Amino acid sequence: MSSTEQQFPPQRQERQPGKEHVMEPTPEFFSQDYKPSNKLRGKVALVTGGDSGIGRAVAHLYALEGATVAFTYVKSQEDKDTQDTLEILRKAKTSDAQDPMATAADLGFDENCKRVVDEVANAYGNIDILVNNAAEQYKAGSIEEIDEERLERVFRTNIFSQFFMTRHALKHMKEGSAIINTTSVVAYKGNPKLLDYTATKGAITAFTRGLALQLVERGIRVNGVAPGPIWTPLIPASFSEEELAQFGSEVPMKRAGQPVEVAPCYVFLACNHCSSYITGQVLHPNGKLVRSLIN
DSSP, X not given: OOSSOOOOOSOOOOSSSOOGGGOSSOOOOOOTTOOOOOTTTXXXXXXXXXTSHHHHHHHHHHHHXXXXXXXXXXXXXXXXXXXXXXXXXXXXXXXXXXOOEEEEOOTTSHHHHHHHHHHHHHHHSOOXXXXXXXXXXXXXXXXXXXXXXXXXXXXXXXXXXXXXXXXHXXXXXXXXXEEEEEOOTHHHHOOTTSHHHHHHHHHHHHHHHHHHHHHGGGTOEEEEEOOOSBOSTTTTTTSOHHHHHTXXXXXXXXXXXXXXXXXXXXXXXXXXXXXTTOOSOXXXXXXXXXXXXXX
16 A cells, blocks of 8 residues: 555456456455444445445445445346455454345346345345445547447446435435445546546536435435545456556556555445534545545
8 A cells, every 4th residue: 555656467358347356456455454343333234336346345344344234236247256245245244244135236227226225125124324336437539439328328327326226225214324425536637538437426426415415404414435546347447458557657646546445435434423424525535636625
């Protein structure tokens, strides 16, 4: 986790979502320096896109902190990562937590989101923490390359899913529950090669702020996390080998972050005794790429 410069070896994945188990080096989802303290004991957490990357790191810390964890994944493409994550969560879970579960779904459609929420609520009785994390991105040199089908696909996965998951999960949430949405540094600084992705992340930031105002009287906090360049399966599945070799070098720390460096933000925002007076806010683990004061 030093601030020294790094380069990633050449690699490329041709299909999204990417696969964590074939990445080199494997993203870091845990640090021995992390000391859990039952911050989420007795809670039920649902993490979308939890099989790998930031989602896996978040699910793992939640399990260590005492939560019962469920997550979503993409069937066939993410089966191996899902089984690996389930095993990681089984080993991490505390004695009073229930076994983790994984549910395959295309979250871009309302009926699929309802099915996921119903499965989790039926298995565990309620939902205390919802992490809207699933996303996809594709490069484009010009807006003229982004057709209607692609635009709809990216918006469905990245922002429609957050609306759908939230509206169904709320039926099973109560005062003290928390919703945490993954936005991105690109919502604040822009990215000319990821225009549609950037637009969805801006929408997520605005959605987070508006939803926080809507739910404050119900005692449900809504916040976001806007990671900078983080080493996840989305990266080799999005960029060329040349771009990947320099990934993260543009930040003052001269390196990409690891999922484990982002996941504690989600623990903080989920834990009521850590962040009970925080709602409608966005945390910025970004290697100082943009100033946090603009959140």
